[in-house]
Amino acid sequence: MNHDLNLPLPGLAPDAPPPRLLLVDDQPANIHALHQAFLGSGWQMLMATQGAQAVALCRERRPDLVLLDLFLADLDGYAVCAQLKADPATRDIPVIFVTAYEDAQCEMRALEAGAVDFIVKPFHPGVVRARVRLHLSLKLQADQLRHQALVDGLTGVYNRRHFDERFQQEWRRAQREGSTLALLLADADHFKRFNDRHGHQAGDECLRRVAQQLHAGLRRPADLIARWGGEEFACILPCTTAEGALYLARALEEGVRALAIAHPDAPHGVMTISLGLAAASPKPGHDGVELFKRADAQLYRAKSLGRARACAEGFN
Numbered sequence: 001m002n003h004d005l006n007l008p009l010p011g012l013a014p015d016a017p018p019p020r021l022l023l024v025d026d027q028p029a030n031i032h033a034l035h036q037a038f039l040g041s042g043w044q045m046l047m048a049t050q051g052a053q054a055v056a057l058c059r060e061r062r063p064d065l066v067l068l069d070l071f072l073a074d075l076d077g078y079a080v081c082a083q084l085k086a087d088p089a090t091r092d093i094p095v096i097f098v099t100a101y102e103d104a105q106c107e108m109r110a111l112e113a114g115a116v117d118f119i120v121k122p123f124h125p126g127v128v129r130a131r132v133r134l135h136l137s138l139k140l141q142a143d144q145l146r147h148q149a150l151v152d153g154l155t156g157v158y159n160r161r162h163f164d165e166r167f168q169q170e171w172r173r174a175q176r177e178g179s180t181l182a183l184l185l186a187d188a189d190h191f192k193r194f195n196d197r198h199g200h201q202a203g204d205e206c207l208r209r210v211a212q213q214l215h216a217g218l219r220r221p222a223d224l225i226a227r228w229g230g231e232e233f234a235c236i237l238p239c240t241t242a243e244g245a246l247y248l249a250r251a252l253e254e255g256v257r258a259l260a261i262a263h264p265d266a267p268h269g270v271m272t273i274s275l276g277l278a279a280a281s282p283k284p285g286h287d288g289v290e291l292f293k294r295a296d297a298q299l300y301r302a303k304s305l306g307r308a309r310a311c312a313e314g315f316n
């Protein structure tokens, strides 16, 4: 039993899945020896005997850490590490080299290629575990910080900064692919009155529930919701026409209404939202500002028609 593996891993949330390690070595016996070092950890082990296979596994399965042999039959470890560091999807995965070459030049090259550590074979299993634990916990803590930077602290949906970035990406993608992108703006109705009657804490709780309901109501993996500010939310709906977005917006409105959050000072007696949306097939040289203006005008129309509804251009 490796007792050090039973210690809590700093940075690993209690409900998080177990960490995933990728072991890369052209000799199955070496993979077996590394694997033995982590027996009893409950961690997930992935294995590769070739460099290209290791890179592909990193892209597909996103391990939390890679233990990488220096000499492989196809790509050498430096090339594997450099490829991982060059790809935004894999660059944050820490790489530890494990090699029989106790040579300062090799170690320098490994660190220059982006490795976080260098272990010489034959290794002591306890030392490998200690180093892996250290780099794994640093990586998990960095993951948490990266995640917090994208998320709105109150509601748990994405924040406006992340929304702006993703909107630009989706806008460019729609330009390239000639597809239609819809933008949906949603605003809680008479929210000032809700705060005034129930207090800000209850207002915050209400916003959390509305945000989670909106999030749960999005149907496609590429759809994204963010808190746009205050009591307003924005959704990006890639590959969606105005008609499709209106269908979704109506379902979102019904979903929030069905939460039945008591709001005695609002016409329906419960919290409702108003939504405005617009869709565009972006042309080269156009930015998304106009789309925001058009969605905002429809939100204004929904408010002025009595709230608790969704409006889109060309639809009553």
Ligand SMILES: Nc1nc2c(ncn2[C@@H]2O[C@H](COP(=O)(O)OP(=O)(O)OP(=O)(O)O)[C@@H](O)[C@H]2O)c(=O)[nH]1
Pocket: 154, 187, 188, 189, 190, 191, 192, 193, 195, 199, 200, 201, 202, 203, 204, 207, 229, 230, 231, 303, 307
């Ligand atoms: N509790 C809480 N209130 C917030 C938060 N952000 C914004 N608000 C409040 O939301 C209210 C928005 O008020 P208004 O913009 O007048 O809109 P409204 O009362 O919702 O009225 P309509 O939008 O016209 O239906 C203000 O009282 C803000 O203080 C927040 O994070 N928590």
